[in-house]
Amino acid sequence: MRGRIAEVLTRARQRSLGLTDVLDEAELVAQHSRLMSPLVWDLAHIGNQEELWLVRDVGRREAVRSDIDELYDAFKHARANRPALPLLDPTQARGYVGTVREKVWDVLEASALRGDALVDGGFAFGMIAQHEQQHDETMLATHQLRSGAAVLHAAPAPTGTSELVGREIIIPAGEFTMGTSTEPWALDNERPAHRRQLPGFAIDAVPVTNEQYLAFLADGGYDRPELWSESGWAHRREAGLVAPQFWERDTDGQWFRRSFGVLTPLRPNQPVVHVCWFEAEAYATWAGKRLPTEAEWEKAARYDPATGAARRYPWGDTEPDARTANLGQRHLEPAEVGAYPAGASPAGVHQLIGDVWEWTASGFDPYPGFRAFPYDEYSDVFFGGDYRVLRGGSFGTDPVACRSTFRNWDHPIRRQIFAGFRLARDLHPEER
Missing domain, CATH: 3.90.1580.10 (paralog of FGE (formylglycine-generating enzyme))
Structure with a gap:
């Protein structure tokens, strides 16, 4: 169990750092969308939750930075307001999460991983690994929303049938x-x-x-109120929805999708992505x-x-x-x-x-x-x-x-x- 916990915590941290190390300080502290936090907030928030649950609650250790608890409480500050907070800068945030993680290794070594519901089966450690990975996916979504040259790279997804x-x-x-x-x-x-x-x-x-969804577009799906619920049609009009987010069409009528800074033709057999519930319902x-x-x-x-x-x-x-x-x-x-x-x-x-x-x-x-x-x-x-x-x-x-x-x-x-x-x-x- 200790090995499993160490593996998932390490994998999550490698991903968190990979998503932040590729950007300079200006991009880390910027708000790329009002729907999202600055990436530097997410990074320090990850460390703060790890400190609260694993260092203090499970380990009963002294606080590392109790003075920043409110800054990184997701319920105290809306995402749109977080850039104005006195946040840790990228160097401080990296140092903070590193210090917390070193203490967590000590807590993990000392924990019996049983005795109460919080630690039975390593639950608190698994909860924190999941929390970090959930924020990593949120940070990945922030990368999709940022403008500028591509900084993330991966092999193309497999073909199918x-x-x-x-x-x-x-x-x-x-x-x-x-x-x-x-x-x-x-x-x-x-x-x-x-x-x-x-x-x-x-x-x-x-x-x-994508190909199936294109047929919906071609049949006037975004212009037919009878296909939409009342709330959905009101949102479609207010938000000006005409296609899935990040879709772009050239002058010849061909559709492309912008993905992490790269514009590529739609792959017909990929699942459509970046649609809201109202679009799916319609x-x-x-x-x-x-x-x-x-x-x-x-x-x-x-x-x-x-x-x-x-x-x-x-x-x-x-x-x-x-x-x-x-x-x-x-x-x-x-x-x-x-x-x-x-x-x-x-x-x-x-x-x-x-x-x-x-x-x-x-x-x-x-x-x-x-x-x-x-x-x-x-x-x-x-x-x-x-x-x-x-x-x-x-x-x-x-x-x-x-x-x-x-x-x-x-x-x-x-x-x-x-x-x-x-x-x-x-x-x-x-x-x-």
């Missing part, structure tokens, strides 16, 4: 286990495991592709389908009809790797659909993990028996409202922060996140 586009998978009616009570590093909103009864439904084998109406509910998504991802068991991942219980999913910023884009046949679920649903976060129809609510742990602000304060649940992770999500029970959520207008979607529908009588 168009044979799966348009294919539906029937998920039969019945019960399945949703959520988890046994995953040691699962966060509070994933708990507890509970039985859900669902009618049968059909779900697309792969996410909606496309589903246009296609005569709907977005899957969160429960439907999880059943498609976890349920093994041969055994009735609920798997950790669509392909089984083994950790993701390069054969099964596009995760961990290995590529800076989604892979084409059909690129990971080894990652398919028992029912034959592909790419449920990685590539793009998938919008679902569901709001963000607690499961029956939910208990906030270890603090209310992780989930409890977000339940209700207009949030919509996203599932599955993206190419920018690390495996430690991604599993079939993992729940993400955001406002339905958000597009800077690496989000796409797949479609579902009710079964016709003859299909039941």
Whole structure:
């Protein structure tokens, strides 16, 4: 367990430093979008959360910098206001997170990793590794929003096959286990495991592709209010939406996508990315389908009809790797659909993990028996409202922060996140 914890903490820190070391001080302290914090805030916030939970709470050690707790409290200062705060500069932030990490190694060595809920199974360490990786994905999104020359580089994502586009998978009616009570590093909103009864439904084998989404554009999808909900149409008009974020069209009518400072032609078989929930909803109406509910998504991802068991991942219980999913910023884009046949679920649903976060129809609510742990602000304060649940992770999500029970959520207008979607529908009588 100690080795596993050391590995995930080290991997997260290498990524955090990699995302910040490639930029000069001016870019680190700049706010590249009012939706995002300056990158230097994210870096020091990562260290502050690690200090609060691992150095002080688990290790019972003296504070490193208690004077900066309020500066890096995400609930005290809105992202738009953070550039005006007296933040640590990049050199100070790097020094701070390095000092905290050295103390964490001592705490890890001394911890019995059992004795109370916070440390049992290494939970607090796993929580902090997930927190850092979640901020790393946020920092990656900030890189996508910044202007200027490309500073991040990765191999192109794998090619796939168009044979799966348009294919539906029937998920039969019945019960399945949703959520988890046994995953040691699962966060509070994933708990507890509970039985859900669902009618049968059909779900697309792969996410909606760029080529499919282009057909929606070509058919006037952004100009037809009947395809949009009232709230969605109001937002489309107010925000001036005409295509997914970062799409650009040349004078010949060809579409391109700007990705981390590089403009490239759209790859038709890649999942569409950087669409908000309202766009996904409108496309589903246009296609005569709907977005899957969160429960439907999880059943498609976890349920093994041969055994009735609920798997950790669509392909089984083994950790993701390069054969099964596009995760961990290995590529800076989604892979084409059909690129990971080894990652398919028992029912034959592909790419449920990685590539793009998938919008679902569901709001963000607690499961029956939910208990906030270890603090209310992780989930409890977000339940209700207009949030919509996203599932599955993206190419920018690390495996430690991604599993079939993992729940993400955001406002339905958000597009800077690496989000796409797949479609579902009710079964016709003859299909039941």
